[in-house]
Amino acid sequence: MNRIYLDNAATTQAAPEVIEAIQTCFRETYGNPSSLHSFGLEARGVIESARRNIAGFINASSDELFFTGSGTESNNTAIKGIVYSLRGKGDHIVTTAIEHHAIHEPLHFLETQGLKVTYLRNDDNGQVDPDDLKKAITGETILVSVMHGNNEIGTLEPIKELGAICRERGVYFHTDAIQTFGHIPIDVREMNIDLLSASAHKLYGPKGVGLLYIRKGVQMTPLLHGGGQEKRLRASTQDTPGIAGFSRAVELAASEMEKEAGRQSRLRDKLIAALLEAVPESTLNGHPKLRLPNNVNMSFACVEGEAALLNLDMEGIAVATGSACTSTSLEPSHVLTACGMTHELSHGSLRLSLGRTTTEEEIDQVIKVLPPIIAKLRAMSPLYKKQGAK
């Protein structure tokens, strides 16, 4: 069976060119980038050229770019780094209700240490209101962190506008761009961004490599203390092959992004329209227009997400769900809940995230396979019959 991978928001398959670059680096450039000898020099060359390349991609300068070990590490470094370095100045952070756990969890940890956090409300489409941000910032606020694109419902936030507010109020602005980096354009200067996180494996690069953009002049405490790598901001022997792979992934993104965003948006909209049409009591989650080009997130009333996911898996189709039953905490997705969704609907949510290799035939196959699965599960559901009888 030809399998259909529609979970590119969870992770992507590394591009063949990326695997090639990693492989070459493993074979040829294996020195420690901190070493003085020629093996070290060569490794440093690979890393610095990657840094220049990736910095250019988001209009940063290369000394503003720091490599980390994951998107989560970038987020943790940004949040804790600013808090530890500015604790004298204030103890308040503003964020939104729908951030990734890699933002919420470090904040919860810091809350146990006395930090105060305002979680801005998102509207039913998942967007925050810039006016709410204006009201939330106080004299104690040291950081605002708002994600660029949401990983579950795909909604894009008005980063440039939020960044401008922060700039005006003299507060640092971080954005978790892990879902958007390499998928839609980012210009850190134009968008008023002080700190930005990205993760290579979301754009056909390797897992275990992230980056943190830190605007020149922003001071922060490191999270990983040790050797002098990454200008002392992130100790650890750099992952030269991983960084080379990340760089190659960015090159590919730079050349294909526009075309791919167009192509995937079209397939996305086709899939959404077809499912809304074919499945009664189905709804689209997230913003109808301002959303990631590859994100489809829908709720099917009275259907449990894990059951739908596993049925699709049987048919060779890989998707994700925000159902409570699949989260280890047994709570439904905090994102869907924050967008005002009832427990019941969020239970039956599925996320289908497209990728570079997704074809029209694959989308057609999903359109064919998914509706009968929903019908079958509804036939089993004690809730649906009642509603049907209404």
Next chain:
Amino acid sequence: MNRIYLDNAATTQAAPEVIEAIQTCFRETYGNPSSLHSFGLEARGVIESARRNIAGFINASSDELFFTGSGTESNNTAIKGIVYSLRGKGDHIVTTAIEHHAIHEPLHFLETQGLKVTYLRNDDNGQVDPDDLKKAITGETILVSVMHGNNEIGTLEPIKELGAICRERGVYFHTDAIQTFGHIPIDVREMNIDLLSASAHKLYGPKGVGLLYIRKGVQMTPLLHGGGQEKRLRASTQDTPGIAGFSRAVELAASEMEKEAGRQSRLRDKLIAALLEAVPESTLNGHPKLRLPNNVNMSFACVEGEAALLNLDMEGIAVATGSACTSTSLEPSHVLTACGMTHELSHGSLRLSLGRTTTEEEIDQVIKVLPPIIAKLRAMSPLYKKQGAK
């Protein structure tokens, strides 16, 4: 020119089998290990089989093994994790003067937050005295951290004995085994170890993958907060290919370690003896017997390390002076200083670290090339001339 790589303590070249395993995983097992569908299941399978394999290698059980993004991250997680979780119980840590920066720097950071640290003295061979540890532990002590093998001078510490003291006193014991893991046998139970750090790239595995062993029952606060990966102890999408590569590296180590340790020790001792003989006023640093099988560290009076290193590099021979990580700072190695070495001697120290691919011919070549380089540099040195005239 055939280059000779004698900087395996800084990093190793990944073994061909490791590169192969990584490559295969990139191609075939690209799902996110946290995903429920079959792509996720397969990735989870790779990770859990790696975990079992590596745990078995050090006589741990697989639920005691946590993957991280580097050796530095493992050390930071261990130290900060114990401090944050036990802060209520005490505020004192014991370590040694010759630990890696990835131990000292997190401690310095915590010292700014009120932690108290005792740095045990090392003797001139680099060893700590278990009696000193006994005296240093107080009612406030929450953690002892002593490295297994030193990265600069290769000295091995009496881990089992130190661990027994900690066990008896009810204090957690961490060891940075980044230089020994995969090179000499480790049994966490027999050696009374509660926490242990390792890093894959030191044993012919990939860069950017580390591990932390945490004995069952030891509670600690995570360093990377976010998703539920690694039993919530280390959030981040796991680096499946990197972990697969680490596992392969451990398999190779398990089968070759004994033979290789013997072979490398023999070459090591040959190199040491030949250089001591051929170069006047040269001394061996570190313990003459209880040292890493692959470590040669020598001082050549009145010679500046970097000059010697670059001269060797010209001849295609890659070595280190001090540690790679300290090479960006202009201070002499804190390890050599702690072992009572004068400024002058530590300046002229070279570390030559052997590896799996090191041949007898390569060692012979070094024995041929190094003495004339030292002689040449001494001829240029205003200090040596004087001494020579004595």
Next chain:
Amino acid sequence: MWDYTDKVREHFWNPRNVGEVENPDGIGQVGSLACGDALRLTFKLDENKRIKEAKFKSFGCASAIAAASVLTEMVVGLTIEQAEKITNQDIAAALGGLPEQKMHCSVLGEQVLEKAIACYRGRPAGAKEEKMICECFSVTDREIEKAVRENR
């Protein structure tokens, strides 16, 4: 996350006895506070007061479906007194085990059986109870929402 035994998979993909027994002697429906799911069980007795037929409906994950499915097989041929003794551990064991995070799905099975038996003992089953059952679930539903709110 969790991985399922072959038995769980098998019951999930080919669930036995889905639906509603006609003219049931017992009806039970429960909702899980932990995850917000619902499970409904109906059964009918034969002339010897042994369970002749049992069917389920589930709005729940794979474990909940598999647990209910295996339960409908386990109870057939048992007397009410025997059926009453079935615990969630028995259900999980019949499935070759469940992941720790999913044990509560088997608790749903135990509870629904209890409810259905209570219903049988309390009064003859009929359309009225069915309605009441649903109202009862919406109470549970509200409780769930409350629990979620409190947990925030």
